[in-house]
Amino acid sequence: MIPVQGLQGARVAILGLGRSGLSAARALVAGGAVPVCWDDNPAAREKAQAEGFECLDLLKSRAFADVARLIVSPGIPHLYPAPNPVIMAAQDAGVAVDNDIGLFFQSFATKGWDNFDQMPKVIAVTGSNGKSTTSALIHHILEYAGRPTQLAGNIGRGVLDIDPAIDGEVVVLELSSYQTDLARNLTPDVAVFTNLSPDHLDRHAGMGGYFAAKRRLFAEGGPDRAIIGVDEAEGRFLAGQLSEGAADDRVIRVSVDRKLAGLGWNVFARKGFLAEMRNGKQVASIDLRKVEGLPGSHNHQNACAAYAACRTLGFAPKVIEAAFHSFGGLPHRSQTVGELRGIRFVNDSKATNVDSAVKAVAAFQNIRWICGGLEKEGGLGDLAKPLETVRKAYVIGREAAQFAMKLGVEAEVCGTMDVAVARAVAEAEAGDVVLLAPAAASFDQYDSFERRGDDFIAQVQKFL
Known part of the structure; x- marks a missing residue:
């Protein structure tokens, strides 16, 4: 642990009690500060209280009266798409707003x-x-x-x-x-x-x-x-x-x-x-x-x-x-899952935007491409152009039909990962690559890109 320096004896508010929020609270205590925690999720507050941390609704009157700094978890928007009321309250009270990264560089x-x-x-x-x-x-x-x-x-x-x-x-x-x-x-x-x-x-x-x-x-x-x-x-x-x-x-x-x-x-x-x-x-x-x-x-x-x-x-x-x-790569990033009859299976579930998916597609030849999911702001852009390395796309996601219509390659609407993998395996030939590079967020069907990649691996394993 890196004990936080420069805040000894000070009350420090923490907004958001996920991994980084609780980590910041522990590091503040180790440095002699007094954390005051809040999260809209009651379960998160209960977890913090079980560790002995004080929880206080930071929107209450004078909540920032004796607070030296507000530490905000990275998942909480602060200004856009709408100003966060807790952060605005802190700034109105003249309290500096920071995060765990700032505390780290202050204390390392x-x-x-x-x-x-x-x-x-x-x-x-x-x-x-x-x-x-x-x-x-x-x-x-x-x-x-x-x-x-x-x-x-x-x-x-x-x-x-x-x-x-x-x-x-x-x-x-x-x-x-x-x-x-x-x-x-x-x-x-x-x-x-x-x-x-x-x-x-x-x-x-x-x-x-x-x-x-x-x-x-x-x-x-x-x-x-x-x-x-x-x-x-x-x-x-x-x-x-x-x-x-x-x-x-x-x-x-x-x-x-x-x-x-x-x-x-x-x-x-x-x-x-x-x-x-x-x-x-x-x-x-x-x-x-x-x-x-x-x-x-x-x-x-x-x-x-x-x-x-x-x-x-x-x-x-x-x-x-x-x-x-000797570098083996990272899971869900151009990760080779296995081979079958000369067909290679590659998991790039981390390709959650158009640019990363285009680059993943460009890395291989003769691709059976599994894509789709929650389309991000800005549209599909370059995916509407012909992608020469793609033989066919197999589209997943709740809006798979609309997603497929925007692609510049032959596409089949599959909806779910099991169907997409099965169809790709059925049509793939030796020398083909079955590639998961979604070009979209996972949250319409999965709670993370890791879960989506794990599902791809699980479906592939049925055939290996």
Whole structure:
């Protein structure tokens, strides 16, 4: 646990008592603060009270009279699509609003570090797609190289649940826009921006607000190194804002769309080969085509970002390359489930938006594509175009018929996962890939993308 520093003796309100809320309450107590908790769900309040935490309706009169700070769980919208009344009440009372990420950065460094030979570091990863794989890949490379490391944030453990840092340790954090948007302290040593595509637009009132939430990781904290995916206009804009000039190697640009030239520090992948360029000269190259755990250009982008992050720590290219080959990938992200009669089954249930689904589809050939679910704001966009690698789509979800009509490929309305898998297996031939890449949220049929992926695996297992 990371005890919260700087709030000893203070009353701190907590809104939302899920994993991050309860974790924050425990860390506040460990640091000598007094948490005051609230959640609209009575069961959540009962759980908090069972741990001895005080619960108080934060909308009651003078609830914030003696409160030093309000800690908000990431799942609670604060401004859009409508202002949250508790957060507005706190701000009206002059109470600072924060989250567990802000508490972490406020509290991570301690006086004990004065005795360390090598200062601990934090690498924070954000972006629309690939941040989980990139974070896990960085963590894996560090473990492979024998460097002490912990993985936390939007993946693994909550940020305040990790152990206090030891000499030379590197903490890798995956941070969503929900987490970066409210944190009052954002001070990573290395910050990574993978890419940007439409997602969570209602929460951020459009693409501008969504990008602004991601940008805070770089603008508020001023990391020593910034690794920026520049295949979208927003990434190029961000890199330009952070850089002092063409030769400024504090900004490392990453691409899988084109070769990056110039005097700066660039890492890009073309035709399956990763290249590192510094001062206009190539200093390393890795053949990513042979890395089974990172298939497709979207995973090559993740590899470039992770490579760049580890290079800033001084790791040799050969060490990073060797670690790539032992990386098994993450569940529900281009995860090979098995093979049958030459047919490969791949679970990419995490492809919950159009951009991630298009990239997943582009990673394979002869695809029997299972897609559909709760369509996100912004529509299906690129899915209406012909997708050359797709032989046929098998559509699930409550609105499967409407979803299927918007696709640019032959589609069969299946409705449920069991029907979709059965139909795909019946029609697939040797060399085909049955791919789950929904391009939609899961909440019309499942309570998470993990449950959807687990169902896909269960249905596939019936045939293996």
